[in-house]
Structure formats: C-alpha cells, structure tokens
Amino acid sequence: MDTTVVTGKEGKVWGGGESPLNVSYGKMMMWFFIVSDALTFSGFLAAYGFSRFKFIGSWPIADEVFTHVPFLHGQEHPMIYVAFMTFVLIMSSVTMVLAVDAGHHLNKAKVTLYMLLTIFGGLIFVGSQAWEWATFIKGDHGAVQTKGGNILQFGEYQTIDGKEVFKRLAIKDFAATIPHERVQLDRKSGVWFMSEGSIPSYTIEEVTKGLEAHPNVLVRTEQLNEHGHKTVLSREESINQLKNNGKIVVEGANLHVNEYGTSLFANFFFFITGFHGFHVFSGVVINIIIFFNVILGTYEKRKSYEMVEKVGLYWHFVDLVWVFVFTFFYLV
Amino acid sequence: MAHAHQLQILRGLVKFKSVTQKIWGVLILLSIITTVEVVLGIYKPESLMMKFVGMKVLNWIFIILTLAKAYYITWDFMHMRDEKANLRRMVIWTTVFLICYLLFILLQEGGYIESVYSSSYIRRDF
Numbered sequence: 001m002d003t004t005v006v007t008g009k010e011g012k013v014w015g016g017g018e019s020p021l022n023v024s025y026g027k028m029m030m031w032f033f034i035v036s037d038a039l040t041f042s043g044f045l046a047a048y049g050f051s052r053f054k055f056i057g058s059w060p061i062a063d064e065v066f067t068h069v070p071f072l073h074g075q076e077h078p079m080i081y082v083a084f085m086t087f088v089l090i091m092s093s094v095t096m097v098l099a100v101d102a103g104h105h106l107n108k109a110k111v112t113l114y115m116l117l118t119i120f121g122g123l124i125f126v127g128s129q130a131w132e133w134a135t136f137i138k139g140d141h142g143a144v145q146t147k148g149g150n151i152l153q154f155g156e157y158q159t160i161d162g163k164e165v166f167k168r169l170a171i172k173d174f175a176a177t178i179p180h181e182r183v184q185l186d187r188k189s190g191v192w193f194m195s196e197g198s199i200p201s202y203t204i205e206e207v208t209k210g211l212e213a214h215p216n217v218l219v220r221t222e223q224l225n226e227h228g229h230k231t232v233l234s235r236e237e238s239i240n241q242l243k244n245n246g247k248i249v250v251e252g253a254n255l256h257v258n259e260y261g262t263s264l265f266a267n268f269f270f271f272i273t274g275f276h277g278f279h280v281f282s283g284v285v286i287n288i289i290i291f292f293n294v295i296l297g298t299y300e301k302r303k304s305y306e307m308v309e310k311v312g313l314y315w316h317f318v319d320l321v322w323v324f325v326f327t328f329f330y331l332v
Numbered sequence: 333m334a335h336a337h338q339l340q341i342l343r344g345l346v347k348f349k350s351v352t353q354k355i356w357g358v359l360i361l362l363s364i365i366t367t368v369e370v371v372l373g374i375y376k377p378e379s380l381m382m383k384f385v386g387m388k389v390l391n392w393i394f395i396i397l398t399l400a401k402a403y404y405i406t407w408d409f410m411h412m413r414d415e416k417a418n419l420r421r422m423v424i425w426t427t428v429f430l431i432c433y434l435l436f437i438l439l440q441e442g443g444y445i446e447s448v449y450s451s452s453y454i455r456r457d458f
Contacts, residue, residue, distance in 0.1 A: 021419040031423050042431045046438045053442030057450070063373070083370040087363070094359045097409050101351050148458040223457075228381070245458050316409045320402055327398040331373045332391045 030310045034317045037279075041321050044275065045328055048268045058150075058222035060261035061230070062330050064168075068135045082330050085128045086322065089280075092121025093319040100312045103305025108294065111308060115291040118315065122284040129277045136269065139252030142171035142200070143259035144207060146245035151261050155232070156216040166220065166232055171249065174217050175202045175210035200249040207249060208242055222261050269329065276325055279318045286311050338413050341404070358408045365397050 013020045021028060052059050063078040070081070099114035144152045155168045180203065187195045211217050219238035223231045233241060250259045258266035290311050299305045339354055340347045341361070348354040372380070372390060380390040407413045412420055449456060 020416075021422075022416050023419060028419070031419065035423055035427050038427050039430055042427075042434060046431075046434045049435065050438040050442040053439055054445045054449070056443075056446050063376075079370050079373050083366065086366055090359065090362055090366070093405065093409055094355060097355045098352065100411075101355065104351075146458060148456055150456070150458075313410055316405055319409075320405050323398055323401050323405065327369075327394050331369060331394045 024306060026310055027306065030313045034313060037317065044272050045324060048272060048328060051264045051268065055262050057224050058262065060265050065260045066330060070131060079330065082326065085125055086326050088121055088125050088128070089319050089322050092118045092125070093316050095121065096312045096315045100309050103308045106303065106305070108297070108300050111294050111305060115287060115294060119284055119287050119291060122280055122287065126277060126280050126284065129273060137252050137254070139259045140170060141168050141259060142249060142251045144204065144242060144246045145248050145250050145257055147247050148245065150222050151250070151259065152242060152246065153220045154217055155220055156218060169217060171202055171207055174214045175206045176213060178203070178206050178209065197254070200251050202249050204246050204249055208246065211239060211242055272325060276321055279321065283315050283318050287315065341408065354408065358404050362401055362404060365401050369394060369397055
C-alpha cells in the first residue's frame with residue numbers, strides 16, 4: 001500500500017501536526033466564541049440604534065436620566081457614577097492581565113492575588129449596576145403618559161445665577177389629594193388569573209387638579225427643539241394637553257412604560273445592560289472557579305496557566321462590550 | 333507559551349521595558365481617553381455641536397475615542413498584538429465587516445421610518 005501517512009514534518013505550516021495559528025485549541029475556540037458573542041451584542045446595540053434613529057426627535061436625554069450617585073441624595077451629577085463603574089471595570093481588566101502575566105512566569109502567589117482583585121472588581125461592578133437599575137426603576141419625578149403613548153413631564157422656570165432655567169418637579173410636589181377608593185387588584189380578591197401591577201401614588205385627576213392649582217408648573221413634552229432641549233409648553237397648552245390627552249400616571253420604569261420617555265428606552269436599557277451584567281456575573285463565577293483551581297495548584301502541576309489566559313480573554317471581552325454600552329447609552 | 337511580547341504602543345512612540353510596565357502604560361492611556369470622554373460628556377461644549385456627515389462632531393469624537401479604547405483593550409489586554417496575523421485577521425475582519433453591514437442596514441432603515449413618521453400623515457402628538 002502506498003497510502004502512507006504524512007505527518008507534515010516536511011516544513012509546511014498547513015501540512016498537519018502543527019498548530020498553524022500558534023494558539024492552542026482552547027484559546028482559539030475562546031476567540032471564536034468571543035466573535036459570536038460580539039456579534040450578538042452588536043445586534044442589540046444596532047437594534048438600539050435603529051429605534052433611536054426612528055425616534056430621533058424625542059429620544060430621552062441620558063444626562064437627565066442617569067444623574068444619581070450613591071449617598072448624594074437630591075443632587076444631580078450626570079456621568080459621575082457611570083464613569084466610576086467604567087474605571088472599576090478597566091481596573092479589573094488590568095489586574096486580569098497582570099494575573100495572566102504572572103501565570104507566564106509560573107508565579108502562583110501573584111496569580112492568586114491578581115485573580116482575587118479581579119473578582120472584587122467584578123463584584124463592585126455588578127453591585128453598582130444593580131444599584132443603577134434600582135434607581136432607574138424607582139424614578140424620582142414621575143410623569144403622565146398620554147393616550148398616544150407620549151410622556152409628559154413637569155417642571156417650572158427658576159432663576160439660578162441670573163439665568164432662567166427649567167427645573168424638573170416631582171408629581172408629589174404639586175399634586176392635589178382627592179380621597180378615593182381605588183384598590184389594587186390581586187389574584188386573591190378577583191378571578192384567579194386577573195391581577196394588576198402596583199397602582200401609582202396619584203391619579204390623573206389629582207395631577208390635573210394640582211397643575212391647575214399651581215400657576216408656576218408647566219408641562220414638558222418628549223419632543224426635542226432645535227437646541228436639542230425638550231419642548232416646554234405654555235401654561236395654557238400645559239393644562240389643555242394634560243386634560244385632553246393625559247391617561248395614566250407613571251412612576252419609575254418597567255417593561256411597559258417609563259417616566260423618562262418612549263417605552264423602548266427602558267426596554268433597551270434593561271435588556272442590554274442586563275445582558276451585559278449577566279456576562280459580568282458569569283465572568284465572576286468563572287473567575288472564582290479558576291481562582292480556586294489556582295489555589296489548589298492545578299495549573300502549578302500542569303506547568304501552564306493557560307486556563308487563566310482563557311478566562312482572561314472572556315473577562316476583557318466583557319470590558320470591551322462595556323466600553324461600547326457606555327458610549328451608546330450614556331454619551332452619544 | 334513561547335510568544336514574543338511586543339513592548340511598544342502607538343507605533344513605537346512609547347516603548348516599555350517589561351510586559352507589566354506596558355500594562356500600566358495602557359491603563360494610563362485608557363484612563364486619559366475615558367476622562368476626556370466624561371469631561372466632554374458633562375460639559376458638552378457648544379462649539380462641538382455642529383453637524384458633520386449627519387452627526388454631531390461631539391458624537392463622532394465619542395465614537396472614535398471608543399474605537400481607540402477597543403483597539404487597546406484587544407491589542408494589549410487580550411494580547412492580539414502578539415498573535416499571528418492569520419488569527420488576528422480571522423477574528424477582526426469578520427467581526428468588523430459583519431458589524432458594519434448590520435449597522436448600515438439597521439440605521440438606514442431607522443432613518444427611513446423616522447422620515448415616514450415626520451413627513452407622512454401619521455399623528456403622534458396626542
């Protein structure tokens with residue numbers, strides 16, 4: 001038989017028996033996974049872009065939505081907290097590369113330390129994101145949704161440093177109180193398959209009455225004017241708009257409606273940051289597993305810390321995605 | 333792991349003595365870029381608000397800085413700089429091409445629907 005097996009030792013890279021790309025199977029598959037995951041995320045972000053272009057004239061302004069910083073109540077600091085989160089994630093990426101580098105030198109003590117720091121960074125990030133979600137869901141001004149699904153927000157003109165600026169008011173600052181008996185429908189009190197979400201603290205009548213009673217309060221619509229600010233209606237228009245079109249009071253955000261603007265905004269926020277947060281969470285879990293393997297000396301015995309390198313790739317990818325989410329949700 | 337590590341960034345403008353030093357160098361670079369983004373995002377200078385190719389100059393700056401950050405994360409943290417050219421092209425070209433294609437289609441379509449909303453007989457102001 002002349003079908004001899006050629007082992008590719010005749011100096012050809014692609015002849016077999018070698019790894020032409022100079023990476024191990026595991027690392028290459030991690031790269032392929034990252035490519036496919038990157039395409040998933042870009043699908044989400046592109047869909048976000050699609051919806052944003054569709055509602056380009058009325059999309060919420062991120063600087064007005066994400067203004068909170070923990071422990072600083074009632075103050076507005078757009079960007080600060082999310083910048084902190086970005087630094088935390090970049091920092092944990094750095095400790096991850098340092099762990100990989102220590103792994104190249106087979107330095108078990110250093111790999112252990114840096115892996116631990118990476119895990120802490122990841123936990124701080126996930127915690128921050130949970131806090132961000134909680135603040136977003138709670139909301140702090142409240143708004144009214146119209147029959148057409150638009151959001152009406154409230155505020156007044158104030159003079160600050162000699163300049164007249166529009167300041168948002170919360171519904172609870174001006175709404176009247178009308179005694180009424182509206183009870184939340186539970187499954188236990190009606191038919192077993194019928195229930196409703198929590199009822200807003202104020203009814204539309206109370207908000208209308210409050211608006212009429214306070215001559216300083218104005219309605220602001222979703223529409224952006226030529227300066228890129230939301231349009232503020234005149235006093236007369238404000239009352240008309242609320243009386244003719246106002247339908248439900250909205251506090252905070254859920255998947256159906258939110259006080260910031262079009263419902264798609266909250267949906268994309270929950271979906272994309274949620275999916276990213278899930279990646280961070282699973283990254284932390286994988287990091288913890290590898291961390292224990294490092295402590296147990298698994299890679300010490302193998303004389304190779306390549307596993308740390310592979311989870312490192314995943315961890316950096318999570319950071320990479322956040323860089324884009326940060327830009328498209330908070331900056332642009 | 334007999335990879336040779338390349339120790340220079342910015343096309344050889346900055347050279348480092350060790351891998352660890354390069355990592356800190358890249359961290360400083362990324363921090364500077366992020367700080368610039370955050371400062372621009374807070375103050376939003378009026379001079380950068382004019383439009384350039386359909387988008388505000390400020391937004392173009394944000395996107396370019398983001399791509400720069402993505403480059404350094406991939407090239408230095410994920411060690412793409414040290415991989416073989418074939419692996420790098422396989423990963424990068426595929427991703428970049430598909431993302432550009434997807435973005436073009438979806439953004440084009442989004443813009444079209446917006447034009448239908450704003451110029452046709454569809455009322456949304458109630």
